[in-house]
Amino acid sequence: MEQLELKAQLRTDQGKGASRRLRRNGLVPAIMYGAEKKPVSLSVSQNELLKHLENEAFYSQILTVNIDGQSEKVILKDLQRHPYRPLIMHLDLQRVSESQKLQMRVPLHFINAKKCKGVKQGGGVISHHLSEVEISCLPKNLPEFIQVDLENVQLNQILHLSDLVLPAGVELLGQSDQAVISVHLARGEKEGAEEVEAESAAESEKKEG
Numbered sequence: 001m002e003q004l005e006l007k008a009q010l011r012t013d014q015g016k017g018a019s020r021r022l023r024r025n026g027l028v029p030a031i032m033y034g035a036e037k038k039p040v041s042l043s044v045s046q047n048e049l050l051k052h053l054e055n056e057a058f059y060s061q062i063l064t065v066n067i068d069g070q071s072e073k074v075i076l077k078d079l080q081r082h083p084y085r086p087l088i089m090h091l092d093l094q095r096v097s098e099s100q101k102l103q104m105r106v107p108l109h110f111i112n113a114k115k116c117k118g119v120k121q122g123g124g125v126i127s128h129h130l131s132e133v134e135i136s137c138l139p140k141n142l143p144e145f146i147q148v149d150l151e152n153v154q155l156n157q158i159l160h161l162s163d164l165v166l167p168a169g170v171e172l173l174g175q176s177d178q179a180v181i182s183v184h185l186a187r188g189e190k191e192g193a194e195e196v197e198a199e200s201a202a203e204s205e206k207k208e209g
Contacts (some may be wrong), residue, residue: 005064006041006052008032010061019090028088032065032074037094042093049088053079057144060106060132062096073139074101103173106143108133108180112151118183120137122155133161133171137153141169148180158182 008030012024019029026046033039042065052058060074065072078092096102107130118124133146146164153159162176 001095002054003064003200004052004061007048008044008065008192010067010068011041011043015039015075023087028091030091032072032093034074035097035100037095040067042091042095043174045093046088049085049091051185053088054156056107058106060142061144062142063093065093069192075104096141101136101138102142103134103136104142105132105134106146107145109145110148110150110181112149114152116150116183118155120151123185124155124183125186126150126153127182127184129178129182130161131166131176133180135166135170135176136173137170141167143170146170152180153181153183154187155183 073096074093
């Protein structure tokens with residue numbers, strides 16, 4: 001698993017004016033809290049942060065924050081984006097305790113879509129209803145993603161949260177009957193199939209009559 005590191009500096013200036021000054025200098029105000037320690041105000045490089053945010057794992061993995069030679073393990077808990085400019089306005093980091101369970105959103109990675117039986121044999125299409133799920137686990141069990149194998153999904157079948165295969169020590173949060181993906185005929189094909197069925201039924205009625 002890739003080790004993700006973020007450099008940060010302690011900051012003492014507080015308030016909106018101080019935050020504006022930081023942003024003008026290419027920095028993002030941040031706060032780090034949790035693990036029964038005092039919250040700490042930080043600043044991080046806007047450019048470095050934007051580069052990290054291009055990596056999907058940055059949102060769901062344990063990060064190492066380096067602060068003046070000291071390191072802390074954290075997760076990204078929240079970030080505030082500028083309403084229309086590609087800038088981050090504020091960052092919330094939560095410290096990680098090895099003995100406390102995390103609640104995290106992790107991405108779903110779908111495999112074998114081209115081998116899906118409902119597509120290859122049934123002529124269906126795959127509809128994705130979820131792209132990530134919320135889980136609970138200890139930091140040591142945090143998965144980078146959860147894999148969803150689509151090969152044996154049949155036409156008109158729905159995969160639910162309860163159908164996902166989870167790594168050891170990982171628990172899903174949310175409604176177990178929530179749909180993850182479904183395989184069905186495309187709308188035009190479905191309407192065409194229904195018309196053929198209706199015509200067949202009408203022909204059968206004529207013959208019986």
